[in-house]
Amino acid sequence: MTGPLPGDVPLSLYVHIPWCLRKCPYCDFNSHALKGDLPEAAYVQALLADVDADARKLSGREVQTVFIGGGTPSLFSGEAIGNLLAGIRSRLSLAEDAEITLEANPGAVDAGHFAAYREAGVNRLSIGVQSFSATKLEALGRVHDPRQAREAFHVARRAGFGNINLDLMFGLPDQCLDEVLEDLSQALALAPEHLSWYQLTLEPNTLFHHQPPAVPGDGVLWEMQQAGQALLAQQGYVQYEVSGYARKGFQCRHNLNYWRFGDYLGAGAGAHGKLTGDGAVRRYWRERQPQAYMEAGGAVVAAEHELDESDRRLEFMMNALRLKQGVPLSLYGDMTGLSPDGLRAALSRARTRGLLTEAGDRLQATSLGQRFLNDLLVMFHE
Template identity: 55%
Template sequence: MSTPGAVAAGTDAPALVPPPLSLYVHLPWCVRKCPYCDFNSHQARGPLPFEAYVDALLADLDHDLPLAWGRTVHSVFFGGGTPSLFPPAQIDRFLQGASARLRFAPGLEVTLETNPGTAEHGRFEDYLAAGVNRISFGIQSFDDGCLRRLGRIHDAAQAETAVRLAQDAGFDNLNLDLMYALPGQTAAMALHDLERAIALGPAHLSHYQLTLEPNTVFAARPPQDLPDEDHAWEMQEACQARLADAGYAQYEVSAYARPGRQCAHNLNYWRYGDYLGIGAGAHGKLTLGATQQVLRRWKARHPAAWQAAAGSAAAIGGEEYVAPQQRPFEFMLNALRLVEGFSLAAFQARCGLPVEAIAAPLEEAVARGWLERSGERVVPTALGRRFNNDVVALFLPG
């Protein structure tokens, strides 16, 4: 009997080599659901069960531990929802429990997503003491009109205050999320947002276009005055040039960083690394060296249902083994977002496949001017980065 997702015996395929491992922790509640958001987030109604939820997180982690025995965790990311709704004491309790169960790399990056509208004076020091060493602020814009149209609960002044509070508390590794191509936004407005962000001196900036995702309020009722694709491209080009001038190097489609300050957690995703996903609706991806499989597992989406079942198989929303013929597409979906591209050796180790498995689409992408190949390295061109979806589609299984 064949093993699901395994390469057939007798082939000359390279061995799957487990890549670096990260830990993703989903904290699902927010003050108010934004109309553009398609994440598994739920509006808080009444007091939140912080302590019980952390108990459930640790039980969920215990259940998944056999998938990661002996491996080192290189980054932790608290995503949501709005993780900053959780008190620092509960973040601390979780990190202590997780580090007792898993081997944490020395000095690993620990990121907490934060809504400026939930930041309270004095709490950043406590998050830092708990072990959080990177804050990611969901600012989106410094224009109050744009923020209102996006359904955000903060204004520009609160955003600037929250960033400065975090810096005063000792955080020097900050990311600011900004959107462009917002309803009613011009290129000048997008650049003004960027100038205010740069003035705060963050180590990292995420700068991405507003998209109308399925199953969101904006998809059902699109906002008025959305910039068209030509105007969105104009904004992107102008903002990319300004970011470069300010010393932020683009290293991914929508990520820019000062030297040495790239997000380690997200880099691991884009390099087709592994991650444990715990919490309501969290997704994980694990390379199983013993059976030469790639497993994807996701948890039940609704917080109450997941919490009630945490620590048992009933908390698993689903799982699947990634078939060998599907791995090149998954790998490229991530790796081709990176300016650095990928090495052919990394492809073989992550996918357990020979280079011949991608020879034809790789040759076509090079011929179209979308990718450049230099020895063992494959790098997307500027044209390839602009038409990323078309490049990745070449690697879909036939």
């Protein structure tokens, strides 16, 4: 089995900041409620040690996108984010037009922070609104209210951000269709460049999984999804991914690199990375606990896994088939190092069942395939 050449695989950087003001009951990310002072300087130092360690493996490869996620990265000061990005630029070759995203929560921002982030080089904000209903926000354990959500958006605009994503969920506890459309309408009234609109799921190891709220059934969820997608399309937002909707030219480049099976560095407590090199594709992840991570000084790989042929095939399909337009079949070989011939039987079965389009040169799910994506993926794991 061969592997792709590293220079042929686009590269991104994900930076994880693990602290939040409060742990939400639906959240299964590596996030921790803040207790005491925020150790900004020590954590930035550990992050840059991570970047240093990975930079030695890259042979000058250019980083196309940076995504600072969490947790709640907007808890960090503008100075800390500025020091982080300056350190990254001194260690990595960043593309001149690199997309640099920072996640922000409405209950953990102010005008000074946003202006400082923009000055530091952040050029895309992702604001975790989730809902514009006070009742629903309370049910979700959020620390902000609808007024703060709208104000965070306006503050970001005044700080000079021309590329803003809003995170919004549907299928919330006791939510009806009219409430879903009202949430979307309020988001659309702000005219963001991008919307991440996705269904609430009760993930394992969350409070909602152990104490499930009353959420809409599958039939109602499908009705919500259909009506919401129609409204978004009517307002000029093109769905390019399962939960991604964007105005022309504002697709999230960082997420597109994930879906196209590109490489990415992972820096921060619990961060995951994927790197191609020496004929292999490897995944790795860092120590999850923030204190242990900082005590180790970052740069410690907690575990590493080389993807075998089955892993590469399934993971590529899991990502690529999320994209509404799919990907060229040739990308499979480029990113995995495997021959597309190994997919032929599964592709034929999937097309016969109406789960994949008939275009032989593309891997693209039909509307039915996107709705039953797990069933489709099983066909590439048999």
